Amino acid sequence: MAFLRTRDSSVIARTTFPLQETTTVRVGRAANCEIYLDHHGISREHAEITRKNGKYYLTDLNSRNGTFVNGRAVKEETELKEGDLIRFCDLELVFFELDSPFDDNIPFSDSDIKKRQNEEQLSRIILADIGPNDGYTVKSKILLDEQHPTLAKRPTLTSAKASVKLQAVMDIMRNLGASVDQVLTQLLENLLRIFLQADCAYILLHDEQTQRLELKAFLHRDTSNRESFRISRSILEKVSQTKHAVLSDDIANDSQFAPTDSIISYNICSVMAVPIMDYDKSTVFGVLQVDARSRGQKFTHEDLDLLVAVSYQIAIAYQNAKLQEAAISEKVMEREMNIANTVQRGLLPQSSPVIANYGFFDFYRPAKYLGGDYYDYIVLADGRLVFALGDVSGKGVAASLLMAKLSAEVRGGLIIEPTLADMVRRLNQIFCEPRWDNRFVTFFFGILDPQTHEICFHNAGHIPPILVSPDGQAEMLGEEIIGLPLGVMEDTEYPESRFTIQKGQKLVVLSDGITDAMNIKGEYFSLKGVLKHIAGSHADSVETFGENLLGAVHSFAGRTPQTDDQSLIIVGRTE
Secondary structure (H helix, E strand, O other): OEEEEEOOOOOOOOOEEEEOOOOOEEEEOOOOOOEEOOOOOOOOOOEEEEEEOOEEEEEEOOOOOOEEEOOEEOOOOEEOOOOOEEEEOOEEEEEEEOOOOOOOOOOOOHHHHHHHHHHHHHOOEEEEOOOOOOOOOOOEEEEOEOOEOHHHOOOOOOOOOHHHHHHHHHHHHHHHHOOHHHHHHHHHHHHHHHOOOOOEEEEEEEOOOOOOEEEEEEEEOOOOOOOOEEEEHHHHHHHHHHOEEEEEOOHHHOOOOOOOOOHHHHOOOEEEEEEEEOOOOOOEEEEEEEEEOOOOOOOOHHHHHHHHHHHHHHHHHHHHHHHHHHHHHHHHHHHHHHHHHHHHHHHOOOOOOOOOOEEEEEEEEOOOOOOOEEEEEEEOOOOOEEEEEEEEOOOHHHHHHHHHHHHHHHHHHHHHOOOHHHHHHHHHHHHOOHHHOOOOEEEEEEEEEOOOOEEEEEEEOOOOOEEEOOOOOEEEOOHHHOEOOEOOOOOOOOOOEEEEOOOOOEEEEEOHHHHOOEOOOOOEOHHHHHHHHHHOOOOOOHHHHHHHHHHHHHHHHOOOOOOOOEEEEEEEEOO
16 A cells, blocks of 8 residues: 655644555545645645556646646656655655555655665666676776876866856865765766766765675666666776776777677666775775766766766765764764763762761772673661672673663562572572673672671672771671672572671772772782772771772872773771
8 A cells, every 4th residue: 555644844744645546546625635735835636646557646637836746747647656755836745655654764854755766766777797898998098096196187177068067066075064875866966967968877885795886876867767777897897996987988889798788778878987986095985987878978088087086076075974974973872872871870879878877988980981880778678778889790881781780680689588698699590591691790798787787798709898997907808708709600609797897997898990900001909909008098087088099099090091890889887
């Protein structure tokens, strides 16, 4: 089934009109019209669409303002093709044949319409491997390399239409900032303005996957022409390999055409093909071809000179467009990553807990936009405080997604499981599942009872917590009970360790991004460096203690880029 859908505009809201498969559909302002368009410029019975042998045809019914398809006035019954743009006065509708009128790929913007029409045109091109190409008749040839800088020559505009050619070249230069799709289409339009004898223009670019020239854009001067066109791949490959710009005006006698191929089937009288090269002229990334299909319409030496000059502008336009698209994609990705970073930070505590006689300090900095480190505070109903810190293997997007998974499972496990040990075992079972691509998580999980000042904890392969006394003495706790990281082995047991935190003591839990901070000499700050700093630190407040530790790490690293996510929790008893 076919449909018409209106383009977005201030004149009419977006509407989809189904076209009946067996009847004639009338378009107009009369109430009996199947497609009713309430607009003063539309005649009462403006046009009609009929279906014959599976095809749809549009006829203008002598309307006062006319009917247009792709900018051409409908003078007689006109077959509709996928993506055709129909205009009634200043109302525009798109014709398409799809299973669903709500397909997201239906084009509505001008660039989308041109792209769909260009794709339909490309389907009519046959790239033929016609045979050897070393014997075709060449009237003029230019070698484009460092020894023969054609751009040093000023093309001669001998035609009476020199002003038109100059304007078209200026238009090409003006389009240097357009998108790639727009660049290719506009370039071909300008080429047909420059070379009045040309009937067709093609742009072929090297495909990185196939390593062959692939047709990217095609334009025929007569847009209503629906015939299929054949061009010789062998000519194009020769131009690409030799870096020669060639002109042939004796196609009928060119030996690259097989004797059985009728010249009528090609209908080409004169052709120019030019390599499109990068800035330093070392690499050919495409070929530009124009041809004349009318008897007596031939290209000249001056035309070839001009096409070579235009090819350089095409190369600049195309490469600039690709660079612009890459820059835009990078900015879009950067914006998306910034949003993801904001979302990820939203999974972390927005503030430290407020508990009498205790102070808290925390820090998180990913090595990239997104990180795999995780920490959290969770206040239980009985007043106890859960604090956790984890480090997912790897960095970047994958690690950040697992970090989010860990955050959700920790909070869910506290509700489901009766004890902390059961919850840690549950986490291990989850991360042992094969869907996580063999990633593992080092994990510290502690719980503070502010009434008894007792802290119990479980350690799954993480750096042992460090208990710091007021005099700077540091002790690593629970080294003997460290279990395997989460996700390494099923049924792993994680023993519990307990101690009572005294007045003035601080418990430091950190990730290996801090111990593995590297300086310009390739040296690590190391756990030894952490203990050395702690021994010389006499800060009383938890906040000052934490800031001094981070300051020491950052001073050690200097300007060396951070290579791993860094996170830190400090719990200190003040009274």
